[in-house]
Amino acid sequence: xxxxxxxxxxxxxxxxxxxxxxxxxxxxxxxxxxxxxxxxxxxxxxxxxxxxxxxxxxxxxxxxxxxxxxxxxxxxxxxxxxxxxxxxxxxxxxxxxxxxxxxxxxxxxxxxxxxxxxxxxxxxxxxxxxxxxxxxxxxxxxxxxxxxxxxxxxxxxxxxxxxxxxxxxxxxxxxxxxxxxxxxxxxxxxxxxxxxxxxxxxxxxxxxxxxxxxxxxxxxxxxxxxxxxxxxxxxxxxxxxxxxxxxxxxxxxxxxxxxxxxxxxxxxxxx
Amino acid sequence: xxxxxxxxxxxxxxxxxxxxxxxxxxxxxxxxxxxxxxxxxxxxxxxxxxxxxxxxxxxxxxxxxxxxxxxxxxxxxxxxxxxxxxxxxxxxxxxxxxxxxxxxxxxxxxxxxxxxxxxxxxxxxxxxxxxxxxxxxxxxxxxxxxxxxxxxxxxxxxxxxxxxxxxxxxxxxxxxxxxxxxxxxxxxxxxxxxxxxxxxxxxxxxxxxxxxxxxxxxxxxxxxxxxxxxxxxxxxxxxxxxxxxxxxxxxxxxxxxxxxxxxxxxxxxxx
Numbered sequence: 001x002x003x004x005x006x007x008x009x010x011x012x013x014x015x016x017x018x019x020x021x022x023x024x025x026x027x028x029x030x031x032x033x034x035x036x037x038x039x040x041x042x043x044x045x046x047x048x049x050x051x052x053x054x055x056x057x058x059x060x061x062x063x064x065x066x067x068x069x070x071x072x073x074x075x076x077x078x079x080x081x082x083x084x085x086x087x088x089x090x091x092x093x094x095x096x097x098x099x100x101x102x103x104x105x106x107x108x109x110x111x112x113x114x115x116x117x118x119x120x121x122x123x124x125x126x127x128x129x130x131x132x133x134x135x136x137x138x139x140x141x142x143x144x145x146x147x148x149x150x151x152x153x154x155x156x157x158x159x160x161x162x163x164x165x166x167x168x169x170x171x172x173x174x175x176x177x178x179x180x181x182x183x184x185x186x187x188x189x190x191x192x193x194x195x196x197x198x199x200x201x202x203x204x205x206x207x208x209x210x211x212x213x214x215x216x217x218x219x220x221x222x223x224x225x226x227x228x229x230x231x232x233x234x235x236x237x238x239x240x241x242x243x244x245x246x247x248x249x250x251x252x253x254x255x256x257x258x259x260x261x262x263x264x265x266x267x268x269x270x271x
Numbered sequence: 272x273x274x275x276x277x278x279x280x281x282x283x284x285x286x287x288x289x290x291x292x293x294x295x296x297x298x299x300x301x302x303x304x305x306x307x308x309x310x311x312x313x314x315x316x317x318x319x320x321x322x323x324x325x326x327x328x329x330x331x332x333x334x335x336x337x338x339x340x341x342x343x344x345x346x347x348x349x350x351x352x353x354x355x356x357x358x359x360x361x362x363x364x365x366x367x368x369x370x371x372x373x374x375x376x377x378x379x380x381x382x383x384x385x386x387x388x389x390x391x392x393x394x395x396x397x398x399x400x401x402x403x404x405x406x407x408x409x410x411x412x413x414x415x416x417x418x419x420x421x422x423x424x425x426x427x428x429x430x431x432x433x434x435x436x437x438x439x440x441x442x443x444x445x446x447x448x449x450x451x452x453x454x455x456x457x458x459x460x461x462x463x464x465x466x467x468x469x470x471x472x473x474x475x476x477x478x479x480x481x482x483x484x485x486x487x488x489x490x491x492x493x494x495x496x497x498x499x500x501x502x503x504x505x506x507x508x509x510x511x512x513x514x515x516x517x518x519x520x521x522x523x524x525x526x527x528x529x530x531x532x533x534x535x536x537x538x539x540x541x542x
Contacts, residue, residue, distance in 0.1 A: 014464075030364075037361040041417045044354070044498065049414035057412045084311045128527035129520060130491045132403065133501075136508050137516070141329040143321040150315070193287070200290055220403045224494065237407065249404065256399055 060242060067247035075232065075251055081146050082228035082255070085221065086214035089153025094207055097158050101165035108169055108195065119162070127159030131217045135226040146227035153214050153221070160213075161206050168202035169195065204270050212263035219252045229255075332513045339521050340514030344503070348519060351500035355489040356526075358420045358499055362489075363482045365421075366428025371474075373429060374436030381440060381466065390433065397430025402488050406497040417498030424485045424492075431484070435477050436470065443469045472541045479534035486530060490523050 002016040015023070049056075102108045104119035134152035142148055172195060180194035222230020229248060236244040291297040341348065376382045376390035402423055409419040443466060451465035493501025500519060507516040 034361060034364045037357040037364075040354070040357045041361055041421055044416050045418040046414050046416065050418065053412050060408075060411060080314065084315060087307070088311060088315075124528055124531075125524050128487060128524050130487060132491045132494060133504065133520075136494075136505060137332065140508050140511065141332065142325040143318065145318070146315050147317045147322070204290075216401055220401055223403065223407075233404075252404070253399055256401075 063240075064242040064246040066243065067250060068241075068243035069247065071244050071247050072251070075229065075248070078222075078229040078232050079251065079255070081149075082215070082218045082230075085146060085149040085153055085218040085226075085228050086211060086259075088150045089218070090157060090207060090211045090214050092150065092154035093157035093161055093210065094203075096154070097161035097165060098203075100158060100162040101169060102191075104162060105166040105169035107172075107174075108191075119166075123159040123162050123166075125159070126155055126157075127163065129156070131156035131221065132224055135221050135224050139225050144225040144227075149218060149221045149226035149228055152226060153218055156217070157210050157214060161210055164206045164209075165199065165203060168199045168206075172198040201270050205267050208263045208266045208270075212259045215259040216256050219255060328511075332517070335513040335517040336521070338514060339518035340512075341518045344507070344512070344515045347503045347506075348500070348515070348522070351493065351503040351519075352522060354417050355486065355493075355499040355501075358417050358424060358489045358492075359482060359486045362421045362424030362428060363478070363485050366425040366481070366485075367432060367478050369425070370429045370432035370436065374433040374440065375462065375466075377433055377437035378440035380443075380445075381462075390437075394430050394434045394437070397426055398434065402427050403491065403495060406492050407495050410496045415496040415498075420489060420492040420497035420499055423497060424488060427488065428481055428485060432474075432477055432481055436474060439470045439473045440466060472538075475541045476534070476538040479530075479537055483527065483530045483534060487523075487527060 002013050004011050004013065100119050100122055103110070103115050104123060106112065106116070109116045109119070131152050134155050135148060138148040138152050142151070176198065177190060177194040180190050185193065218228050218230075220230045220233075222228045222232070223234045225231070225234075229252060233245065233248045233252075236242075236248060289297060291300065373390050373393055376386045377394055379387055382390065405426055406419060406423040409422050413419045413422065447469060448461065448465035452461050456464065489499045489501075490504070491501045493499040493503065494505050496502070500523070504516060504519050507513075507519065
């Protein structure tokens with residue numbers, strides 16, 4: 001704690017002069033980096049468009065309001081598709097994530113040296129690539145449509161679910177597992193009666209949580225052609241039908257809010 | 272468990288308790304779920320012939336990960352990657368800087384009610400809109416280029432960080448803050464010495480996490496013309512240049528892993 005003598009009185013300061021200097025230097029370096037980044041963005045920007053932006057925004061707003069309410073009759077099927085993409089994708093992801101999680105958790109993995117790193121690699125690589133990129137890829141491979149969206153959401157969710165699950169598995173109470181082992185249970189019986197009941201609440205929580213996120217993500221998958229309401233959004237944007245765009249955005253907003261509400265309720269009931 | 276119940280259970284075999292206790296709810300959920308699955312399966316159109324035909328191409332893609340091509344499109348890859356990083360850094364700095372006052376405003380124990388309502392409103396709007404939709408609108412308003420991406424990521428950062436920061440401030444220890452206030456500190460000093468030290472570790476951790484997310488998101492903003500590596504990736508998929516696409520994906524995964532490792536180190540040091 002730096003306390004200095006100043007004219008015989010003791011004065012307290014938060015940091016020593018040296019610490020202050022180091023901090024100042026750090027801030028300065030950060031500022032320089034930010035300035036360089038801003039410089040690059042600024043170079044790549046057409047500033048004329050930016051100065052014009054308020055007028056354009058106003059123009060789009062007047063075109064987009066009021067929303068074309070009668071268009072909602074055509075949105076039933078896309079919404080159903082979006083729901084299916086999110087739900088089926090989550091279910092497939094959970095089926096795949098459970099084994100990965102068991103292989104990745106320190107206390108259940110068969111081999112810490114070989115299998116655990118592979119499982120962790122699967123988790124990281126599926127998690128770090130956005131579902132839109134997976135969708136792009138899958139459309140190139142299996143063709144556009146709802147199925148590509150389902151698979152994209154499933155692959156993207158594996159990493160997320162497996163990560164949260166294996167952390168839950170690593171935190172289980174070991175005494176219960178030992179008690180089951182002491183009764184002479186086999187490896188699988190230990191899993192079914194010692195580990196699974198302990199991670200069941202976490203599993204249900206993760207499932208609902210991810211489903212909520214997937215509803216959000218599946219609403220925009222159609223932008224690249226993977227089905228759902230995003231297809232309508234993309235089509236409306238392409239023909240500059242702004243009243244339809246605003247209606248679709250409202251529907252997406254409602255879907256996101258409802259799914260978040262459902263997920264919060266279910267998680268509240270579980271935990 | 273009372274003695275009565277124990278007596279009843281004596282001599283009977285043990286059955287595993289069900290996860291959902293009420294049988295009516297359990298069977299209702301199961302039946303509803305099965306009915307939904309059936310309906311979803313019937314309405315989804317899967318062209319298995321097309322899927323089968325695409326498997327070959329999928330295998331080509333998997334193989335291309337063994338021989339990623341960093342060279343032939345090196346200029347585009349580095350340009351796009353640099354733009355993504357620049358966007359991430361600038362947007363994280365601006366987003367974090369703005370989300371601190373909004374986070375303070377959205378904490379009920381710091382801000383008065385009108386400020387609280389406004390700040391919570393900003394947070395709710397920012398969280399409800401997905402990055403890609405915000406990016407589409409901003410590209411329409413500000414024109415193509417990294418500026419739209421930068422604004423999108425800043426906006427998304429505000430919603431994420433302000434909400435979590437506000438929750439952390441609301442959960443802080445009142446005693447410390449009160450002690451600072453009792454010493455006659457002004458509002459600014461109270462925030463600086465009473466509140467800030469308590470929430471700083473979490474703020475740093477969350478900021479690191481958000482930088483990680485911003486980088487991942489910046490990889491897809493290019494799909495709608497908001498700058499970054501996404502445009503290059505999209506072109507690579509469209510031209511079926513899987514080697515280049517694999518190289519880009521490997522770079523993204525590598526950077527995300529590095530960021531995750533870095534944030535782990537920083538978080539461990541701060542806490």
